[in-house]
Amino acid sequence: MKNIIKFIVVLELFVTSSCKKSFLDKEPLGVLSSATFSADTTTLGLAVNRLYGSIAWREFRIGQHQYSTKEMCGDDFIVGGNADFKVFQDYSYLTDNYMIERYWGRAFENIHYCNVVIDRTSTLKAPYSAQLFEAQAKYFRAYYNFDLTNVFGDAPLRAHDPVSTAEYNIPKSSHADIIKLVISDLKYAIDHLPTRSQWGTANLGRVTKGTAQGLLSKVYLYEQDYANAKLYAEAVINGGEYSLYSNYRNLFSPDQLYSSENMMPGGFIYNTSLPAGRQYGPYLQYQGLPSLGSNGDIFPSPNLVSSYEKGDPRMSATIFTKTDIIPGFNNNQPVTFPASTNYANKKVIWPYSYWNGGNFNFQSVNPMYLRYADIILIAAEANNELGNISDALKYLEMIRFRARGNKTFAASVAAGENDGAGILPQIITTDKTTLRLAIWHERRIELALEFNRWYDLVRYNKVAGPNGSSGTGYTENLLKTVYGRTNFNYAKFSHFPIPQTFVTSSNGVLKQNGAW
Numbered sequence: 001m002k003n004i005i006k007f008i009v010v011l012e013l014f015v016t017s018s019c020k021k022s023f024l025d026k027e028p029l030g031v032l033s034s035a036t037f038s039a040d041t042t043t044l045g046l047a048v049n050r051l052y053g054s055i056a057w058r059e060f061r062i063g064q065h066q067y068s069t070k071e072m073c074g075d076d077f078i079v080g081g082n083a084d085f086k087v088f089q090d091y092s093y094l095t096d097n098y099m100i101e102r103y104w105g106r107a108f109e110n111i112h113y114c115n116v117v118i119d120r121t122s123t124l125k126a127p128y129s130a131q132l133f134e135a136q137a138k139y140f141r142a143y144y145n146f147d148l149t150n151v152f153g154d155a156p157l158r159a160h161d162p163v164s165t166a167e168y169n170i171p172k173s174s175h176a177d178i179i180k181l182v183i184s185d186l187k188y189a190i191d192h193l194p195t196r197s198q199w200g201t202a203n204l205g206r207v208t209k210g211t212a213q214g215l216l217s218k219v220y221l222y223e224q225d226y227a228n229a230k231l232y233a234e235a236v237i238n239g240g241e242y243s244l245y246s247n248y249r250n251l252f253s254p255d256q257l258y259s260s261e262n263m264m265p266g267g268f269i270y271n272t273s274l275p276a277g278r279q280y281g282p283y284l285q286y287q288g289l290p291s292l293g294s295n296g297d298i299f300p301s302p303n304l305v306s307s308y309e310k311g312d313p314r315m316s317a318t319i320f321t322k323t324d325i326i327p328g329f330n331n332n333q334p335v336t337f338p339a340s341t342n343y344a345n346k347k348v349i350w351p352y353s354y355w356n357g358g359n360f361n362f363q364s365v366n367p368m369y370l371r372y373a374d375i376i377l378i379a380a381e382a383n384n385e386l387g388n389i390s391d392a393l394k395y396l397e398m399i400r401f402r403a404r405g406n407k408t409f410a411a412s413v414a415a416g417e418n419d420g421a422g423i424l425p426q427i428i429t430t431d432k433t434t435l436r437l438a439i440w441h442e443r444r445i446e447l448a449l450e451f452n453r454w455y456d457l458v459r460y461n462k463v464a465g466p467n468g469s470s471g472t473g474y475t476e477n478l479l480k481t482v483y484g485r486t487n488f489n490y491a492k493f494s495h496f497p498i499p500q501t502f503v504t505s506s507n508g509v510l511k512q513n514g515a516w
Contacts, residue, residue: 039120039121039123039124040124041124041126041129044117044120044121044124044129044133045129045133047113047116047117047133048117048133048136048137050113051110051113051114051117051136051137051140052205052206054110054113054140054144055264055266055369063281063282063283063285063286064084064099064102064282064286065099065100065102065103065106066283066451067085067088067286067298068085068088068093068097068099068100068103069099069100069103069151069454069496070451070452070453070454070455071298071449071451071453071454072085072088072089072298072454073088073089073091073454073493074453074454074457075301075303075304075453075457075478075479075483076300076301076303076304076444076448076449076453077298077299077300077301077449078298078299078300078301078302078340078341079297079298080296080297080298080299080338080340080341081297081338081340082286082295082297082298084098084099085297085298090485090487091485091487091488091489091493092487093496094497095497095498095499095500095503095512095516096499096500096501097497097499100496100497100499101499101501101502103151104152104498104499104502107144107147107148107151108148108156108158110140110144111141111144111145111148111158112158112161113140114137114138114140114141114144115137115141115158115159115160115161116161117133117134117136117137118134118137118138118141118160119160119161121133121134121137131192132192132193132194134188134192135188135189135191135192135193135212136189136193136206136207138185138186138188138189139185139186139189139193139207139211139212139215140207141181141185142181142182142183142185142186142189142212142215142219143215143264145157145178145181145182145185146178146179146182146215146218146219148178149175149178149179149182150222150455150458151495151496152495152496152498152513153175153494153495153513154172154173154174154175154178154513155172155173155178155498156170156171156172156173156510157170157173157177157178157181158170159181169506169507169509169510170509171509171510171511172498172510172511179219179223182219183216183219186212186215186216186219187216189207189209189212190209190212190213190216193207193208193209193211193212194208194209195208195209195210195239195241196208196210196241196242197241204258204265205257205258205265207264208241208263209239209241210235210236210239210241210242210263211263211264211370213232213233213235213236213239214232214233214236214263214370214372214374214375215264215370216228216232217229217230217231217232217233217235217236217375217378217379217382218370218374218375218378220232220382221233221378221381221382221459222455222459224385224459224462224463226381226382226383226385226386227382227386229378229379229381229382230379230382230383230386230388233375233376233378233379233382234379236263236372236375237375237376237379237395242260242261242263242372242375243260243261243372244260244261244372244373244376244398244399244402245259245260245261246402246406248313248314248317248402248403249313249316249317251371252317252347252348252366252368253350253366254267254350254354254363254364254365254366256366257366260372261371261372261373262366262368262371262372263370263371263372263375264369264370264371265369266367266369267364267365267366267367268281268283268364268365269364270356270362270363270364272356279361279362280361280362281361281362281363281365283348283365283367284348284360284361284363284365285297285361286298287299287344287345287348287449288344288348288349288360288361289335289336289337289338289344290336290338291335291336291337292326292329292335292349292360293359293360293361294360294361296338296344299340299341299343299344299345300318300319300341300343300344300345300448300449302342302343303483304319304444304448304449305319305343307441307444307445308445309423309424309445310418310423311417311418311423311424312403312423312424312445313403313404313405313423314403314445314446314448316346317346317347318345318346318347318448318449319343319344319345319346320343320344320345320346320349321342321343322334322337322342324346326349326350326351326352327351327352327353328351328352328353329351329352329355345449347449347450348363348365350363367450367451368447368450369451373399373402373446373447374443374446374447374452376395376398376399377395377396377399377439377442377443377446377447379391379392379395380392380393380395380396380399380439380442381436381439381440381443383395384432384435384436384439385432385436385463387432389430389432389435392435392439393427393428393435396427396435396438396439396442397426397427399442399446400424400426400427400442403424403446404423404424408426409422409423409424409425409426410422412424432470433464433467433468433469433470434468436463436464436468437468440456440460440468443456444456457475457478457479458475458494460474460475461473461474461475461476461490461494465477466478466481473490475490476488476489476490489515491515492515492516495513495515496513497512497513497516498510498512498513498516500512
């Protein structure tokens with residue numbers, strides 16, 4: 001890997017639209033080797049396209065680390081019979097856990113692909129192309145480094161590809177230093193990426209100025225820099241690039257990969273040309289039901305299901321229950337559930353006509369890596385923390401308005417919904433703590449099962465005390481006292497251990513995380 005890095009550019013695996021042609025609708029363009037890598041526009045363009053594949057292929061198709069590092073330690077999923085996932089729910093995973101090790105390797109592999117582009121753009125003789133390539137690569141480098149530091153805290157920081165043997169084995173950098181590079185990369189991306197409309201239809205699927213602004217607002221939110229979180233979230237909102245998609249359920253359809261709300265498309269298009277063993281999508285296998293032909297390893301938790309407000313349409317759009325049917329499957333009769341659950345993730349369950357070859361696991365899928373609703377909720381939270389209550393309420397109501405079916409609470413009452421009581425009452429509290437908890441609840445419901453919950457819980461512990469007022473300890477109290485996970489320790493389990501194999505092979509250069 002030190003000398004030969006292959007760019008497997010299989011563009012058919014990238015995000016494509018079901019109704020529009022885009023820059024991603026191409027034939028496979030072969031394999032590039034860094035041994036002969038030259039900084040010409042065509043070659044660097046292929047290398048940039050490879051970065052988009054890192055979302056649809058390297059990250060998403062591997063699948064396991066998405067659940068292990070982003071969801072299973074939290075409260076939105078429960079485990080069926082998979083012991084490999086169970087260790088995350090009871091915090092018994094060890095430093096040699098293979099899922100964590102796989103995540104570490106993939107993260108640095110993807111950062112490497114970004115650096116290959118960034119390191120070569122300075123020699124490109126076409127300045128505009130160089131900036132455009134560099135901006136996309138820096139966006140993805142920021143995305144992966146932000147993810148990496150959320151998972152591990154301190155980690156080796158690779159701001160360029162190694163140029164000597166000594167640079168391969170480097171110690172950890174601090175979280176603060178990693179975030180400093182993330183912010184710098186995202187500001188460069190903001191300055192040099194086109195907007196969605198400037199990219200045009202032919203380039204649907206590319207990251208945009210708004211994508212970079214949105215991710216930066218999230219970075220600042222995690223850092224509790226609420227002024228900058230507000231600044232960049234509102235830049236997205238006021239920029240007009242994105243909007244809330246009108247139908248919450250259909251937002252997740254494989255037919256809507258390029259919806260107005262999807263700020264970082266990373267969908268997977270099923271492709272029969274793949275090797276047989278790779279035609280299955282782990283994203284589906286883990287979350288489906290055994291009666292559908294999937295592993296059925298993880299399911300929405302009863303706690304999540306009970307958290308929905310009465311009549312909230314997002315529940316029926318997100319939670320598949322024992323009385324639901326899949327149109328066209330099983331003679332339109334309810335499907336069989338395992339004894340371990342009454343629920344499945346409906347965001348990955350679509351009519352039988354979507355199943356290629358009649359196989360549930362052979363579907364195109366549309367996961368959300370960054371969407372506009374998240375940015376609106378960041379604006380709501382940041383404004384509340386800054387004391388701008390009226391703006392916080394305004395943004396919160398935008399989310400609840402769409403959830404009601406694009407109607408006000410008064411219109412819901414007038415329509416006789418929920419026996420005339422209406423659904424999702426408009427939040428009007430002016431109390432900062434009450435509103436903080438309302439926004440956090442809205443995040444959980446709106447972004448349910450989308451790989452946000454665990455790291456929201458991690459950061460909440462630094463923001464609020466057990467009752468939600470300003471302080472610390474919110475999450476530790478929630479998990480230990482409310483949920484009874486008495487072996488949870490925030491100091492240890494808020495970050496994952498560095499895989500022991502890498503610590504050992506570094507010959508003392510790489511130090512294990514302190515709590516481990």
